Amino acid sequence: MQGTARSVIMAAMASLSHQADFAAAERAYLEGRLQDARARLLTLERAAPPHPAIHRLRGLVESGLGDEEAALASYERALALAPDFRDAALNRAISLYRVRSQREGLAALRLLISRNPADGALWNVLGYLELDIRDVSAAAAAFDQALSLRPDDPMALKGRASVARDRGESDVLDRYAAARAALPQDPQLILEQAQAKIAEGDDDAIDAYAQILERMPEWTEGQIELARMKLETRQDEGFADHIHLLLRREPARPELWRQYIRFLSDCARFEAAAEAACEARAVCADDDEFALLEAVHAGRAGDVARASALFAAIPPDVPGRRLHENAHLVRQGRLDLAKTSIEAALVEDPSDIGSWALAELVYRKLGDERSAWLSCQPGLVSTSDLPLDPGRFEAVKTVLLRLHRSAVQMVGQSVRAGTQTRGFLFDRSESELVELRQALEAALADYRAGLPAADDRHPLLRHRNAPLAIQGNWSIRLAGSGHHVSHIHPQGLISSACYFIVPDRAASSLEGRLEIGRPSMDLMLDLEPLHVIAPRVGQLVLFPSYFYHGTTPFAVGERLTVAFDVNRDLTRPG
Secondary structure: OOOOOOOOOOHHHOOOOHHHHHHHHHHHHHOOHHHHHHHHHHHHHHHHHOOOHHHHHHHHHHOOOOOHHHHHHHHHHHEEEEOOOOHHHHHHHHHHHHOHHHHHHHHHHHHHHOOOOOOEEEEHHHHHHHHHHHOOHHHHHHHHHHHHHOOOOHHHHHHHHHHHHHHOOOOOOHHHHHHHHHOOOOOHHHHHHHHHHOOOOOHHHHHHHHHHHHHHOHHHHHHHHHHHHOOOOOOOOOHHHHHHHHHOOOOOOHHHHHHHHHHHHHHOOHHHHHHHHHHHHHOOOHHHHHHHHHHHHHOOOOOOHHHHHHHHHOOOOOOHHHHHHHHHHHOOOHHHHHHHHHHHHHHHOOHHHHHHHHHHHHHHHHHOOOHHHHHHHOOOOEEOOOOOOHHHHHHHHHHHHHHHHHOHHHHHHOOEEEEOOOOOHHHHHHHHHHHHHHHHHHHHHHHHHHOOOOOOOOOHHHOOOOOOEEEEEEEEEEEEEEOOOOOOOOOOOHHHHHHHOOOOOOOOOOOEEEEEOOHHHHHHHOOOOOOEOOOOOOOEEEOOOOOOOOOOOOOEEEEEEEEEEEEEOOOOOO
8 A cells, every 4th residue: 555665667767877876775775774775865866867766766765764744745856757657646645645634645546546547556545545534435446446457456355355344244254255365364364354253253263363373473463452352252361371471482572562561451450551561671671661651550550659659760751751640640639730731731732632631620620710611611512312313213223232232342442341333333334324424413513513612722622613524433332330431532522422222210310320521530530520411312412522521330221322533524625
């Protein structure tokens, strides 16, 4: 998809008089010696006449070094010299997608495809970019076009299998079998095929995946995903035995330690995460990074003294330190100091939802006058009826209940004693879910119309008039003592809950209520919620994503909800 591993077509070199110098720069690039490649290309640009191949290779090198703006400029210089240079045009489209806007990048790619409609590789790139923006129908069409040109195209088979999984298509296992036949050693395909089989009820797929993984001990993501499968599907308390074995054999694996610590944290096993970080500090070179992780998770586990000692020794420039220490200051009750530090963080990054969430709590607890501006303006929290007629509402509920038959309690989510649907709910092809999305979008438009005026200082109202779109989306089913622990959605601007089933209870009961504004327990902050909402069937609740929110347990019955986050729509201008 990225086009970075392909050698420049030597035919484009025919008129280049410095072929040996160019070949040396290209070899350095292909061998991963990017600084060397850049230095050689800078020399070549000064010495040789302008040539599109030089500029295109310079773009690949700059992209590899992380400077996409410089890469884009190089591709555009190449195209100024050779407007029909297909590879440079493709690279430019991808760079536009990454650094300017998804909309511009997709438009440039579609223009290139219009000029090269029989180029299957271009259709594949389009398919993967459409997947990236979650337009799975467009992705399916792109991959189908690539397969019409070449039915055995490995990348098209792989992408189309992923689309079949996301859309819930009935032939998903057949598509993964075809993709694996074309790419038998592709790690991502191995993982996705196992996940697809598990979703279809094949528990043995976990053991088959584990056997494959034994031959791939260096694959860190795969090891973590095996732990996830064991815990989510089997509730196996030996979920991490294979990871412990790998770390005993090869303890200096910082990325495996990082991902394992994150996984333990996702499981709310904060004490175990702190201990793993302590072990990693002893064997890995980056002591400060793992000291920060140990401090973070010791604090979340309630060991404030241990966390304080660690924070005191961590240099101030360690990435992520400020946000985590701000939470620790709240945990310690040092709210004035926390407020000053949080405000400094927001000056640096006004879009940081995690810092706004802490600011909301601290302002409210301290009685800061900005609390009303941030938390209490009319319209920020809204309840309404879902605009869906009763018959269609029941049809949606039937689909949701069917999906929950294969759902699990996912690691890393707020759900306790309940299940969450896999993937993105609105990627699926069921017409009932398409109708539900349309109804939610209509309700979201009404919510936005009822918000206070735009305000560039405010974390939500600064986006009031910007193009927004539903992004993450899922369904939750809770039963018995099921509830959500208090949490925020740091990837969203607006969050939600839409109720399809609610537990029976007396009108005065506090069971099963949605609490908006109660801090998470690990912050150790005594603060009552801003809103306590008794849910009812057909109700939609919308609120800013920086509000902590959770639910109270209920003794009997069940709750079935759909939830989603809203964020900027980067595919539209504005």
